[in-house]
Structures are given as structure tokens and as C-alpha cells.
Amino acid sequence: MRAVITVIGKDMVGILAGVSGICAESGANVTDVTQSVLQDLFAMIMMVEISDSKTTFHDFREKLTQYGEDKGLSVHIMHDDIFNSMHRI
Amino acid sequence: MINTKDILETIQMIQDEHLDIRTITMGISLLDCSREDTSAACTAVYDKICRSAEKLVSTGEEIEREYGIPIINKRISVTPMALISAASKGSPVEFAKAMDSAAAATGVNFIGGYSALVHKGFGPKDERFIDSIPEALAETSLVCSSVNVGSTKAGINMDAVAKMGGIVKRCAELTADNRSFGAAKLVIFCNAPEDNPFMAGAFHGVGEPDCVINVGVSGPGVVRAALSKAPEANITEVADIVKKTAFKITRMGQLVAREASRRLGVPFGIVDLSLAPTPAVGDSVAYILEEMGLEKCGAHGTTACLALLNDAVKKGGVMASSHVGGLSGAFIPVSEDAGMIEAARCGALTLSKLEAMTAVCSVGLDMIVIPGDTSADIISAILADEAAIGMINGKTTAIRLIPAVGAKVGDELDFGGLFGSGPVMEVGGYSPSKFISRGGRIPAPIHSLKN
Incomplete structure (x- = not known):
């Protein structure tokens, strides 16, 4: 299954490293990343393949949410089917 | 890769704009x-509901977690109980109790x-059966009831209409200590749909x-x-x-329905396209009408705005789902909509304006608190008016009125949630x-000479 991770919040050093570190730990393969910094607002969208992941989707999500809470960022992970069905005919 | 703007739009819809799946409802025959x-019979009812819906709640929660979409309610609808209880000699209330226990056991809302x-x-x-409704609703907590008193093909059963006024009052009286x-x-319907997933009017039709x-x-x-992003449109x-x-x-909705159907091994029925408000600020149908340019919901022009909204929702939704059904349209339940509450409070929205609005939108006079001393005949007459609108226009209409015991015009009633x-x-x-x-009986209407 493919999932989309979004991270939004105040820019700081190490966000990309932090999130991709969690992906690596959990065995989620990052397939694409886009990020932008507008003034000091950081926004990143990361596509990950988690079919061969070592942890369950639930635990992976918990880890990401915890990371977001620790750093004061808004971190979400959602199944990519949601975006495909909402925005493509 | 999916467009960044689209991804952020979806996240904003869920986080800030209250986008959710209101209900996954399992219909069980x-x-x-x-x-x-x-x-x-009650044991058979309990067993069948528990067996069929055993995994409904856990599957709903699983989808909610995996897809990141809030699924607010998981519910069950069953075959109209009057048909099942008719074979038994005992009180129909026993069947309501069996439904209630099964709902509690499966964990549905x-x-x-x-x-x-x-x-x-x-x-x-x-x-x-109809006489037993007040007692059944007073003695259970999760059971919802509905009665269909008219249809475009059959006309309106005025004996039933007359009876239901008293039943509504009795329901309120028996639960007087719980805000009626x-x-x-x-819910009392005209043209009740057989596949509606929304409460309190959901039942599983015989077809x-x-x-x-x-x-x-x-x-x-x-x-x-x-x-709001297009103020000049x-x-x-x-x-x-x-x-x-x-x-x-x-x-x-279609995605969640398909996924739930696959995981539960149960056929997918329909997606109901309804815009269902909640009391949360920002999740209101009245605010949409006000966003279109009305100072307050209930102002002249409200019926036109609502007609446009209802029709456009259907046109957009039909293309998005393989099967659409249920009540599909904009709901206008007064107590469940922050904008309606406000408009009713300041006098902009009256019962007669709401009646006109029901001619162009989904359902009818919904969740309206009326004085406790309203006579049963007046409630029956309000029902007759609503049923007539539904019968003539070939649409579903309904009433869900709460004649709150002891309440007078100007009081407020808080149901919570x-x-x-x-x-x-x-x-x-x-x-x-x-x-x-x-x-x-009011005879069924003619379908030509439309004026």
C-alpha cells in the first residue's frame, strides 16, 4: 500500500531527516518527496511504499504523530487511494 | 505523483472543514x-443482528485509521419490525429490547x-405495533423508529396521520425526564426510502x-x-x-463504501449524498445559504438558494458514485445545525419558512422543538402538510418534532452531541x-396537468 505523509509547520533544521529516519526505522520506502519553505512555513509531502514495512500502519502512524507533537509540527499520514479517488476521475 | 495542491486541499477539508463520513450503516434483513x-423470535433477531454486524464497528475503525478519514457513526438498519413482530402474540416492545441489546453487543451508535x-x-x-412505539423508545436507548404514512402512488393514510400526532406526544411524555x-x-415519512443510512429514519426495505x-x-x-473563496461569483x-x-x-464516500463492503464481504448498496450538518460551528447548511448572500437563513430567497444547493449536490454526487440512494440532498435539522439554531433564535427562521424549504430539499421538518402543550391534532396536521408536499412532488418528506413537556416558545432545549x-x-x-x-385517505395524485 502507498501512503502520503504531509508535514506542515515552522521551518527548522532536520525535519526531512527526522521524518525519513522514522520511515527507514519502520521499513517504509520513500518513493517521492516535495518540499517548500514559504517565509518560515515548512510544507513537505512524502510518498511512501509501506507494503513491506516491518511495523503495522497503526504503529507507523503513532510514531509520526508523536514526532509531530514533539517538534510542534502537523504531521499526517493517509492512504493514497483517498487522493486518487477525490481528485481523479 | 498527485498534485501538491490537491493533497493539501484534502487535508484542509478533513482538519478544518469537518469533512467526514457521517455513517456506515449495515442493512440486515x-x-x-x-x-x-x-x-x-427475539432470540432469532438478536442472533442474526449480532452475527451479521459482528465486525462492523472494528472494520469501520480500521478504515478510519488506515485512510485517515473520520467515520462518525456505525449503525444498523433492519427490516421494518412491524412485519417481523406481526407473527408473534407477545408485545412488540420485546423486539425493541432485542434490537437494543444487539446494538449494544455490536457496539454500534x-x-x-x-x-x-x-x-x-x-x-x-x-x-x-404503532401503539407500542412510545414505550419501545422510552425503554431502549439505541433504537430508532419510523412510520411511513403516505406515498405518491398510494396517497396519504389520514387514519395513520391522525394516530401519529398522539404517538409523537406520547413519546415526548414518556421521556419527559430526559428532555422528551x-x-x-x-420519524414519520411520506415516500420513505428503503435504503436510507441516516437515523432516525433508517430501515432495511423488503426489496x-x-x-x-x-x-x-x-x-x-x-x-x-x-x-467563501469565490465571493464575487x-x-x-x-x-x-x-x-x-x-x-x-x-x-x-464511495471509496469508504467499497472498502467496507470488501472487508466485510457484504454487498455495497448505495452512497447517500446528503449534506448532513452537525452542531459544530462551520458544519452548517444554513451557513452555506448565508454564504450565497442571505443575511440570515430564513430570509426571502432561502428557498431558492436551498433549491440550487440541493440540486447541485445531487448533480455532482451522482457522477462520483456507482449507486446513489437514500435521502440524498441537503438536510435542514434545526437543532443539529448551528446556523439554523441561530436563525430560529433571532426569529428569522419560522416553521412556515421551514415548510416551504422542505419542498425543495431532502427530508422535512426535522429536529424541531415545539411547545409541550401543542395538541396531537396540530402535530397530525403539520404531518399532513409535509406528507402532502412529498406526495405531490414525488419526493421524500418527513417530520421529527419534539413537543417538549413543559417547554414554551422562547425556551431552549439541549440534547447534547x-x-x-x-x-x-x-x-x-x-x-x-x-x-x-x-x-x-387522501387519494394518490394525478401525474399529468402539472401546475
């Missing part, structure tokens, strides 16, 4: 549960189907399969947010924006008693 012995279909007439068993909440769990998954979407907040563009937004909302709170609204004072006491 109980036609094979009729028994002569009441307790054997509500169970609908303590219902009777009497649009063309009723037999002694139907009357006995019993009446909020009873439905043994078990089916129906999904109701929500999202008034999303529509309003989309409109003309009405054609407004309709287009609503259509596009409804498409996206419904696609999400999704049921919200509402000001007590004024009803007309002149008597319709002679008309209601006549009984009989």
Missing part, C-alpha cells in the same frame, strides 16, 4: 426471524427499523438483499469553505462550485381538529 413464540409501513392502510397488528428525547428518535452496506457522507463545512458559478465539491465529497440544541418554535394556533378527525 430479518425476514427469516419471524416466529410464533415471541421470545424465540444506533439501530433503526422499529418501523411500520402503513401508507395505504393498517391492520390490527400494525395498530398494535423519545420524540427525537421517531433489499439479505445484508448490505450503505454509506452517508457529510460536508456542509467543505461546501461553505469552497464558496455569479449564481451559475456558485452552482458549479457546489457540484465540484459534492463530487469530491462523494468520491470519498450530534442532536444539538434548539429553541422552542411557535406553531399555528388555529385548530385543524375537524379535518384530522375525518380519517380516510
